[in-house]
Amino acid sequence: xxxxxxxxxxxxxxxxxxxxxxxxxxVSKVINGRDDVAxxxxxxxxxxxxxxxxxxxxxxRARSTGPDMVDLVIDGMATQYSMxxxxxxxxxxxAEGVDVVVGSVTxxxxxxxxxxxxxxxxxxxxxxxxxxxxxxxxxxxxxxxAQRNIPVVVIDPLNPPRQGFxxxxxxxxxxxxxxxxxxxxxxxxxxxxxxGPNAAECSVARLHGYLAALMGHGIKQRPExxxxxxxxxxxxxxxxRQLLALDEPPTAIxxxxxxxxxxxxxxxxxxxxxxxxxxxxxxxxGTPLTEQTLPRLTSVAQPLQEMGRAALRAVLRLVxxxxxxxxxxxxxxxxxxxxxxxxPRVA
Amino acid sequence: xxxxxxxxxxxxxxxxxxxxxxxxxxVSKVINGRDDVAxxxxxxxxxxxxxxxxxxxxxxRARSTGPDMVDLVIDGMATQYSMxxxxxxxxxxxAEGVDVVVGSVTxxxxxxxxxxxxxxxxxxxxxxxxxxxxxxxxxxxxxxxAQRNIPVVVIDPLNPPRQGFxxxxxxxxxxxxxxxxxxxxxxxxxxxxxxGPNAAECSVARLHGYLAALMGHGIKQRPExxxxxxxxxxxxxxxxRQLLALDEPPTAIxxxxxxxxxxxxxxxxxxxxxxxxxxxxxxxxGTPLTEQTLPRLTSVAQPLQEMGRAALRAVLRLVxxxxxxxxxxxxxxxxxxxxxxxxPRVA
DNA sequence: CTGAAAGCGCTTACAG
DNA sequence: CTGAAAGCGCTTACAG
Numbered sequence: 001x002x003x004x005x006x007x008x009x010x011x012x013x014x015x016x017x018x019x020x021x022x023x024x025x026x027v028s029k030v031i032n033g034r035d036d037v038a039x040x041x042x043x044x045x046x047x048x049x050x051x052x053x054x055x056x057x058x059x060x061r062a063r064s065t066g067p068d069m070v071d072l073v074i075d076g077m078a079t080q081y082s083m084x085x086x087x088x089x090x091x092x093x094x095a096e097g098v099d100v101v102v103g104s105v106t107x108x109x110x111x112x113x114x115x116x117x118x119x120x121x122x123x124x125x126x127x128x129x130x131x132x133x134x135x136x137x138x139x140x141x142x143x144x145x146a147q148r149n150i151p152v153v154v155i156d157p158l159n160p161p162r163q164g165f166x167x168x169x170x171x172x173x174x175x176x177x178x179x180x181x182x183x184x185x186x187x188x189x190x191x192x193x194x195x196g197p198n199a200a201e202c203s204v205a206r207l208h209g210y211l212a213a214l215m216g217h218g219i220k221q222r223p224e225x226x227x228x229x230x231x232x233x234x235x236x237x238x239x240x241r242q243l244l245a246l247d248e249p250p251t252a253i254x255x256x257x258x259x260x261x262x263x264x265x266x267x268x269x270x271x272x273x274x275x276x277x278x279x280x281x282x283x284x285x286g287t288p289l290t291e292q293t294l295p296r297l298t299s300v301a302q303p304l305q306e307m308g309r310a311a312l313r314a315v316l317r318l319v320x321x322x323x324x325x326x327x328x329x330x331x332x333x334x335x336x337x338x339x340x341x342x343x344p345r346v347a
Numbered sequence: 348x349x350x351x352x353x354x355x356x357x358x359x360x361x362x363x364x365x366x367x368x369x370x371x372x373x374v375s376k377v378i379n380g381r382d383d384v385a386x387x388x389x390x391x392x393x394x395x396x397x398x399x400x401x402x403x404x405x406x407x408r409a410r411s412t413g414p415d416m417v418d419l420v421i422d423g424m425a426t427q428y429s430m431x432x433x434x435x436x437x438x439x440x441x442a443e444g445v446d447v448v449v450g451s452v453t454x455x456x457x458x459x460x461x462x463x464x465x466x467x468x469x470x471x472x473x474x475x476x477x478x479x480x481x482x483x484x485x486x487x488x489x490x491x492x493a494q495r496n497i498p499v500v501v502i503d504p505l506n507p508p509r510q511g512f513x514x515x516x517x518x519x520x521x522x523x524x525x526x527x528x529x530x531x532x533x534x535x536x537x538x539x540x541x542x543g544p545n546a547a548e549c550s551v552a553r554l555h556g557y558l559a560a561l562m563g564h565g566i567k568q569r570p571e572x573x574x575x576x577x578x579x580x581x582x583x584x585x586x587x588r589q590l591l592a593l594d595e596p597p598t599a600i601x602x603x604x605x606x607x608x609x610x611x612x613x614x615x616x617x618x619x620x621x622x623x624x625x626x627x628x629x630x631x632x633g634t635p636l637t638e639q640t641l642p643r644l645t646s647v648a649q650p651l652q653e654m655g656r657a658a659l660r661a662v663l664r665l666v667x668x669x670x671x672x673x674x675x676x677x678x679x680x681x682x683x684x685x686x687x688x689x690x691p692r693v694a
Numbered sequence: 695c696t697g698a699a700a701g702c703g704c705t706t707a708c709a710g
Numbered sequence: 711c712t713g714a715a716a717g718c719g720c721t722t723a724c725a726g
Contacts, residue, residue, distance in 0.1 A: 012703060023713045028705060038711055057703075069448070069472075083430055090450035099472070101416070102449045103437035125416075125446070126472075262639065269641075292609065294641050359719060370697045375721060385695055404719075 011052035020048035031056065069099045070129040070315055071122060073110060079259065080287035081231075081304065085133055085155060088308025098316065101127060110135050115144035123148055129315035134158060134200075137165075151318030153311045160201050161328040166318070168311045168329050172202045175300040175333035176209025176254070179282040182298070182335055183252045184217050187343045188280060191219075192250035194239040194260050195228035203228065206256050206284060225250055236263020244271055251344040252280035258289045261297055265340075276342035286336060295339035303331045358399035367395035378403065416446045417476040417662055418469060420457060426606065427634035428578075428651065432480055432502060435655025445663065448474060457482050462491040470495055476662035481505060481547075484512075498665030500658045507548050508675040513665070515658045515676050519549045522647040522680035523556025523601070526629040529645070529682055530599045531564050534690045535627060539597035541586040541607050542575035550575065553603050553631060572597055583610020591618055598691040599627035605636045608644055612687075623689035633683060642686035650678045 013024045020027065022041060029037050030045040037045075048054075072089060074082050086102075093100045115137070122130070122145075129151045136158040142165055145152050154167040161167055183191050193210045196203030207226070214221055224246055229235035236255060240263065243250055255261040261283030265275060273279045275295055283290060286301025310331065314324055360371045367374065369388060376384050377392040384392075395401075419436060421429050433449075440447045462484070469477070469492075476498045483505040489512055492499050501514040508514055530538050540557045543550030554573070561568050571593055576582035583602055587610065590597055602608035608630030612622060620626045622642055630637060633648025657678065661671055 013705095014703080024703085025705075025713060026711090029712095032705085036711060041711080080427075093450050099448045100450055101446045103440050103447055289639070292636070292639055360721095361719080371719085372697060372721075373695090376696095379721085383695060388695080 011054045013054075016045065016048045016052055016054050019052060020045045068097075068316065068319065069101055069125070069127045070131060070312070070319075071127050072100050072102045072131045072133070073135055074102065074133040075135050080289055081257070081259075081285055082133060084287060084304035085308040088305030089131065089312050090308075091305070092309040092312045096312075096316065098312070100312075101125075110137070115141040119144040119148050119150055122150055128319045129153070131155065131311050131315055132157075139164065151315055153314045153318070155307055155311045156202050158197075158200050158202075166314055166324055166327045166329075168307050168314065168331070169202060170302040170307065170333045171330045172205035172333070173209040173212070175284065175302070175335070176206035176256075177213045178209070178333070178335045179206075179254050179284065179300050180210045180213035181216075182337065182341065183254065183280055183282060184213060184219070186252075186280065186341060188252040189219055190225070190248065190250040190344075191252045191254060192225040192239075192243050193227070194236060194243075194253060194255045194264065195226070196231040196256045196260075198228050200231075203231075203256050210254055231257035231259055233259045233263040233266075236260035236265075237267045238263075240264045240267035244268075244273075250279075252282075252341070254282045254284075256284050258283040258285040258287045258297060258299055261299070261340075262289060262293060265293055265297075276340050278345065280341040280344070282335075282341060286334075290336070290338060293340075298338045298341045299336055301334045301336050303333070306331055358401045360401075363392065363395045363399055363401050366399060367392045415444075415663065415666065416448055416472070416474045417478060417659070417666075418474050419447050419449045419478045419480070420482055421449065421480040422482050427636055428604070428606075428632050429480060431634060431651035432655040432658075435652030436478065436659050437655075438652070439656040439659045443659075443663065445659070447659075448472075457484070462488040466491040466495050466497055469497055475666045476500070478502065478658050478662055479504075486511065498662055500661045500665070502654055502658045503549050505544075505547050505549075513661055513671055513674045513676075515654050515661065515678070516549060517649040517654065517680045518677045519552035519680070520556040520559070522631065522649070522682070523553035523603075524560045525556070525680070525682045526553075526601050526631065526647050527557045527560035528563075529684065529688065530601065530627055530629060531560060531566070533599075533627065533688060535599040536566055537569075537572070537595065537597040537691075538599045538601060539572040539586075539590050540574070541583060541590075541600060541602045541611065542573070543578040543603045543607075545575050547578075550578075550603050557601055578604035578606055580606045580610040580613075583607035583612075584614045585610075587611045587614035591615075591620075597626075599629075599688070601629045601631075603631050605630040605632040605634045605644060605646055608646070608687075609636060609640060612640055612644075623687050625692065627688040627691070629682075629688060633681070637683070637685060640687075645685045645688045646683055648681045648683050650680070653678055 013027050017024045017027045022045060026037065026041065027045050030042050074086060089100060130145060132152065132154045134156045136154070142152060146164060152165045154165055156169050157167045180191060191214070193207055195207050211221055225243070227239045227242060229239060236259070240253065243253065253264050255264055261281055264281055268275055268279050275281050281297065283297045283299035286299050290297040290299045310329060314329070317324060360374050364371045364374045369392060373384060373388065374392050377389050421433060436447060477492060479499065479501045481503045483501070489499060493511060499512045501512055503516050504514045527538060538561070540554060542554050558568055572590070574586045574589060576586060583606065586607070587600065590600065600611050602611055608628055611628055615622055615626050622628050628644065630644045630646035632651070633646050637644040637646045657676060661676070664671060
């Protein structure tokens with residue numbers, strides 16, 4: 001005799017009520033936030049709601065009909081870097097018929113935001129996944145999303161890959177190595193590095209690529225040639241000023257972002273140095289900026305649009321309950337040689 | 348004796364059924380797209396649904412709870428112009444707790460999209476307003492939104508202001524006039540104009556500002572100095588090539604966008620002309636690009652972020668059922684003098 | 695194809 | 711504070 005294993009039916013109010021040992025009206029009151037419910041009862045009901053994963057008809061409908069929606073929190077909207085990623089995400093979203101909600105939480109508020117509320121609000125609005133760009137959440141914050149089955153994918157995460165979230169990045173180490181090797185192959189030996197924020201994993205990886213290239217060529221690293229500050233133009237200006245004040249200034253600079261390289265270019269000009277004749281310069285990112293400067297900027301291009309697409313694809317797969325081939329994906333960078341690098345002047 | 352005027356109650360299935368002369372189950376079938384309903388009946392029911400403005404409980408709930416959401420369709424995401432506007436919209440959206448859905452329809456698809464379906468989908472997802480950036484819809488397309496009470500605000504509309512939609516722009520005529528007067532005051536008389544697409548109202552206004560300035564100084568316009576093509580760098584290159592081939596080339600160029608001005612700069616350099624010594628140049632938009640070129644670009648700044656904010660503010664007011672002070676708003680431009688303009692060489 | 699009847703799941707009004 | 715009872719609005723199953 002076959003015992004029919006009862007399929008776990010979708011929970012309705014009555015199911016929850018039974019589990020919590022109360023009546024349906026009481027559950028209804030808890031759900032609707034009425035205050036005529038004893039605290040102890042409320043807690044028991046809430047436990048039952050969570051355990052059964054109760055969804056109101058509205059929520060179920062929101063989840064099953066209408067277009068898929070994902071949230072996107074993008075850091076520093078105004079940069080070309082962000083724009084490229086955004087373009088990639090929106091292109092793919094349009095093709096897939098997915099809607100992207102941008103800016104419900106600003107990056108500045110990301111740290112202080114109430115992630116429980118945010119996740120809850122996403123559920124209620126039928127939003128199914130979250131993409132973060134160069135932002136980070138604590139494990140505890142991620143839990144708010146994990147508990148509600150909202151997948152999170154981070155593009156260019158600030159922290160090293162960790163359990164519980166997926167990420168998309170570029171081959172930062174290889175890119176940093178390639179940039180530096182290009183300068184070495186031109187004959188430079190005094191090569192400085194202007195890095196991003198210390199906390200940024202991607203910048204650390206670029207630095208180590210730089211160090212690996214130096215080491216591979218038997219060139220000793222000089223601490224005074226390695227400065228970190230941020231991916232900004234301002235830091236490019238300041239860093240360059242500092243480097244040019246050295247007794248033995250570098251003949252080449254590898255800037256960990258194109259924006260920083262722009263600052264280098266400007267400050268070099270202030271000092272009467274011509275790029276690439278007096279100073280070679282390699283940027284990182286490969287934003288349209290590289291074509292707008294004079295000279296045009298040699299830069300390690302990140303496949304930013306592809307990274308955006310890959311992140312959205314990953315979120316959508318996770319939403320459908322599929323597994324990712326790999327939780328952490330690195331897309332290949334490519335050194336694009338333009339006009340800002342040349343052999344060093346013979347000293 | 349007071350006759351109670353019956354307040355028009357919110358329509359439920361039964362109300363619609365009564366009006367259509369059918370039963371509630373039949374209305375239910377129509378709403379849910381069942382095919383066991385006679386065509387004539389279906390039409391009668393649909394008419395009743397529209398007339399009463401019936402909303403399902405789900406729709407009502409979606410409309411009344413959760414954050415306000417608006418759709419945003421932005422043309423040419425990758426340009427700095429679009430970015431500035433987007434930043435303004437997102438800043439204000441974050442402050443107001445409004446969510447912005449970007450990219451459910453790409454601009455290319457805007458013309459061919461099924462606006463009925465789109466509007467319906469917006470209603471179903473609880474989206475309440477629509478902002479278009481430099482795009483346009485036909486009156487018939489706008490009707491799809493108007494019928495459903497979805498307000499539409501256009502930023503920098505391609506067509507002149509029209510009944511039925513609201514718009515936010517900049518003082519293009521005044522800006523064009525100011526740019527040209529700046530060049531005139533430096534002593535230029537041979538001033539060319541490189542305009543955007545012919546269809547673009549904002550470019551036409553800039554052209555007429557240019558013409559007004561010339562006329563005000565008693566200078567005759569020369570047809571060969573007036574070229575229109577697009578707001579692109581490519582057109583800046585081509586237009587400049589054409590202008591420099593003239594027997595009497597201009598000593599100054601007013602480009603109707605910064606991107607176009609960038610092309611002018613590049614092509615002038617190809618011809619060995621120095622800016623501003625040999626050729627003065629004024630751009631339009633005031634994007635960050637103006638600070639990145641060498642020389643830095645004198646440009647008529649549009650308050651792009653403010654325009655974004657104003658557009659969202661307008662949509663939200665319309666959503667609340669408030670009146671706008673004016674359906675069409677122009678925010679002030681400002682000529683920012685940088686390094687790309689100087690008196691003409693003495694010929 | 696249509697609708698009376700039954701049913702579903704949530705909410706409201708109110709007695710205790 | 712709780713829940714039996716009534717009610718609401720939509721949907722389903724089925725008789726004609």
